[in-house]
Amino acid sequence: NAGVTQTPKFRVLKTGQSMTLLCAQDMNHEYMYWYRQDPGMGLRLIHYSVGEGTTAKGEVPDGYNVSRLKKQNFLLGLESAAPSQTSVYFCASSYSSSGDYYEQYFGPGTRLTVT
Amino acid sequence: EDQVTQSPEALRLQEGESSSLNCSYTVSGLRGLFWYRQDPGKGPEFLFTLYSAGEEKEKERLKATLTKKESFLHITAPKPEDSATYLCAVQVTGANSKLTFGKGITLSVRP
Numbered sequence: 755n756a757g758v759t760q761t762p763k764f765r766v767l768k769t770g771q772s773m774t775l776l777c778a779q780d781m782n783h784e785y786m787y788w789y790r791q792d793p794g795m796g797l798r799l800i801h802y803s804v805g806e807g808t809t810a811k812g813e814v815p816d817g818y819n820v821s822r823l824k825k826q827n828f829l830l831g832l833e834s835a836a837p838s839q840t841s842v843y844f845c846a847s848s849y850s851s852s853g854d855y856y857e858q859y860f861g862p863g864t865r866l867t868v869t
Numbered sequence: 870e871d872q873v874t875q876s877p878e879a880l881r882l883q884e885g886e887s888s889s890l891n892c893s894y895t896v897s898g899l900r901g902l903f904w905y906r907q908d909p910g911k912g913p914e915f916l917f918t919l920y921s922a923g924e925e926k927e928k929e930r931l932k933a934t935l936t937k938k939e940s941f942l943h944i945t946a947p948k949p950e951d952s953a954t955y956l957c958a959v960q961v962t963g964a965n966s967k968l969t970f971g972k973g974i975t976l977s978v979r980p
Contacts, residue, residue, distance in 0.1 A: 758912075785966050796972040797913070797956070804965065812967065844912050848966055855966035857903060860912035 756780055758861035760845050766867045767835045775830040775864050777845030785848045786828040787812075787858060788820060790841040797844065803828055804850075835868045842866070871896045871961050875971035882978050885946050890974045892957030893939040902940050903968060904933050905956040913956055916942075947978045 761776045777786065787802040789812075799812030803822040817839060819831045828847075832839060842865050846858040872895045882888055894902065901920050905913035917926045919935040926933050930951065932943045942955055954975045958968040 787967075794972065797958075797968075797970040799967060802965075802967065810965075846912075850966060855900070855960060857915045857918055858966075858968060859915065860905075862912050863910075 758845055758847055758859055760843075760861040760864050762864060763862070764865050766869065767832075768869055769836060771835050772831070772833050773835065773866075774832075775843055775845075775866075777828045777830070777847075777861060778826055779828075779845075779847040779859075780826065781847060781849070781859065782825070783847035783859075784825070784850050785855070785858075786822065787846040787848075788818070788828065788830045789844045789846065790814065790839075791844060791863075792841050800830065800843075835866075837868045840866060840868045871959065871964075871969050873957055873959055873969055873971035875955075875957050875974050877974060878972070879975045880977070882944075882947055882976070884948055884978055884980050887943070887945045887947070889944070890942040890955055890976070891939060892942070892971055894957075894959050895938075896959055896961045896969075898962035899959060900962045900964075901960040902935055903958045903960070904940070904942055905958065907954045907956055907973070909954075916955075944976070947976075949978045949980050952976055952978045 758779045788800040789797045801820040806825045845861040848858040849856045904916040907913045917933040922937045954973045956973045958970040
């Protein structure tokens with residue numbers, strides 16, 4: 755099992771450019787998440803999904819969009835990148851059963867710099 | 870508002886010098902408390918889940934405990950390879966599966 759994988763690992767964008775980050779998991783997890791991690795701020799939830807075709811806003815959703823067309827994939831899009839979106843982005847997934855929620859498994863991260 | 874506070878921000882230990890990391894939380898209703906380890910340049914790695922006050926879990930040199938207001942991660946006789954950032958997160962009742970993370974504690978163990 756590869757677990758949670760993220761593509762790309764590094765990216766540099768200019769202000770106003772767009773890009774999509776791809777997250778894939780092979781654990782058949784229902785739930786998937788996108789976080790950003792900034793120095794001194796900890797991990798903050800951007801968007802999450804409780805199943806294929808569903809998405810929901812997290813703590814810091816502005817400037818981002820997401821899609822979950824397939825159960826194993828969760829895409830994070832930046833339509834018009836801003837320097838404030840310079841961060842490390844982590845994807846995670848978790849199992850759920852009968853209303854119980856379990857630990858989240860994280861990918862290796864994508865380091866994004868917006869100049 | 871749900872809050873998670875970890876202390877100290879950074880901790881430097883000598884190899885073999887045992888210590889504890891603190892995670893205090895203020896939440897409307899705790900469903901679970903999670904500990905993760907994060908190495909530089911990598912994603913967080915799951916360590917433990919604690920669900921109720923009085924619960925303890927162990928893994929090698931690490932033991933996590935939970936009370937109604939805080940959790941401790943005890944490190945016994947640490948080794949340099951235990952150096953990492955340790956993250957605490959809470960899952961709150963009624964908040965689906967979402968986690969609220971603390972800012973982390975950076976542990977450095979000197980040989």
